[in-house]
Amino acid sequence: MDLFYPVQIFVNWLVYSIFSLKQVSILGEAINFFIYDSIKIFILLAVIIFIVSYIRTYLAPEKVKKILSKKFEIFGNMTASTIGIFTPFCSCSAVPLFIGFVESGVPLGVTFSYLIAAPLINEVAAALLWGLFGWKVALLYIASGWIISVFAGFILGKMHLEKYVEDYVYKIKIKKNLKLEKKTQKERAKEAYQEVKSIIRRVFPYVLIGIAIGAFIHGYAPENLLTKIAGKGNWFAVPIAVLIGVPLYSNAAGIIPIISSLIEKGLPLGTALAFMMAVVALSLPEIIILRKVLKIRLLIIYVAIVTAGIIFTGYLFNWIL
Amino acid sequence: MRIKVLGSGCPNCKILEANVKKAVNEKKIKVNIEKVTDIAKIMEYGVMSTPALVIDEKVVSYGKVLTSEEIKRLLKPRKFT
Known part of the structure; x- marks a missing residue:
């Protein structure tokens, strides 16, 4: 059963009875779509962010660095990617994170798995995908993000690129290790609640604008608008979408609702997901910040491997879906 | 009392610094506030999530932006039990 059926009944009543818009009118449908999607997405966002933030405490x-420093090879990559699912990523913390991991003996490849998974798999994107495409697509996104970060990290680890990390990184020594705070369940819940508030406050304008543009496209753009230029028949659509997405710095919040209506107009899901992943996983500001710890050669290899992984996933989804 | 704000210049670090100044002004106490942006120095404290707050060489918070109210509580002479 659709969990959000009551919301749909409420929105139908609101739009068609209270606003007295005609059910068949384009405007009525677009407004219905907008209100229903917004309510559904904000419920999902609140619930998912709460759960993820709670686990994150x-x-x-x-x-994490203590856990990861004891693991090697593929198991380390898997653990790192799994933990990365629950961690947000602010590009300003990338450098201390990287140095901290390397300093405590986390293998380079495992560090990369974490560094890739943290931004690539993010809870806001998962909530939006669930709201707009259903839980299967959300799960597919998380699973493929996980696989990309496990293997990209594993390959980077096998390439023995330690010499392309900036030399000063190895010279830094942590004098004293922090005592970890002990938190009660109540404090964790409070922290998670704060996180829900702050993330929703931050993303809600983007989500609303995204959904509004999406609703407009849904109502007014011609069917099959994109089938010809970016449909499955066009083999260059995936790499082009990814290459456009890589330098872009945006949050998933605004992009996913727009993409969702472009899919209705003929954009294949794989291409759309690949674009979205490219936007969230890699960005120009992040690349510039990582340059502080990685020599240019390693930086290029890192970006290339992640990009290749995303392009591959895009093709895979277009093929299986 | 010496307070250090550790952070490499991200927006959150600036908010924390502003909150510290506010808390100090409201408490009307004389403290030395220092901003540490050098990554090697930050790492020496074992901090991986910035911004972090150090009072008298002790890391009292990391990875979050404390409000000025929370900072005021930290500025009270702490009883060690």
Whole structure:
């Protein structure tokens, strides 16, 4: 059963009875779409962010590095990617994170798995995908993000690129390790609640604008608008979408609702997901910041491998879906 | 009392610094506020999530932006039990 059926009944009543818009009118449909999607997405955002933030209170980076420094090879990559699912990524914390991991003996490839997974798999994107495409697509996104970060990290680890990390990174020594804070369940819940508030406050204008543009496209753009130029028949659509997405710096919040209506107009889901992943996983500001710890050669290899992984996933989805 | 704000210049670090100044002004106490932006120095404290707050060489918070109210509580002479 559709969990959001009551919301739909409420919105139908609101739009068609209270606003007295005709059910068949384009405007009525677009407004219905807009209100229903907004309510549904904000419910999902609140619930998912709360759960993820709660789990996150157990995963401070200071603790994560201890866990990861004991793991090697593929298991390390898997653990790192899994933890990365629950961690947000602010590009300003990339450098201390990277140095902290390397300093405490986390293998380079494992560090990369974490560094890729943290921004690539993000809870706001998962909530939006769930709201707009259903839980299967959301799960597919998380699973493919996880696989990309496991393998990209694994390959980077196998390439023995340690010499392309900036030399000063190895010279830094942490004098004293932080004592981890002990938190009660109540404090964790409070922290998670704060996080919900702050993330929703931050993303809600983007989500609303995104949904509004999406609703407009849904109502007014001609069917099959994109089938010809970016449909499955066009093999260059995936790499082009990804290459456009890589330098872009945006949050998933605004982009996903727009993409969702472009899919209705003929954009294949794989191409759309690949574009979205490219936008969230890599961005110009992040690349510039990582340059502080990675020599240019390693930086290029890193970006290339992640980009290749995303392009591959795009093709895979277009093929299986 | 010496307070250090650790952070490499991200927006959150600036908010924390402003909150510290506000808290100090409201408490009307004389403290030395220092901003540490050098990554090597930040790492020496074992901090991986910025911004972090150090009072008298002790890391009292990391990875979050404390409000000025929370900072005021930290500025009270702490009882060690």
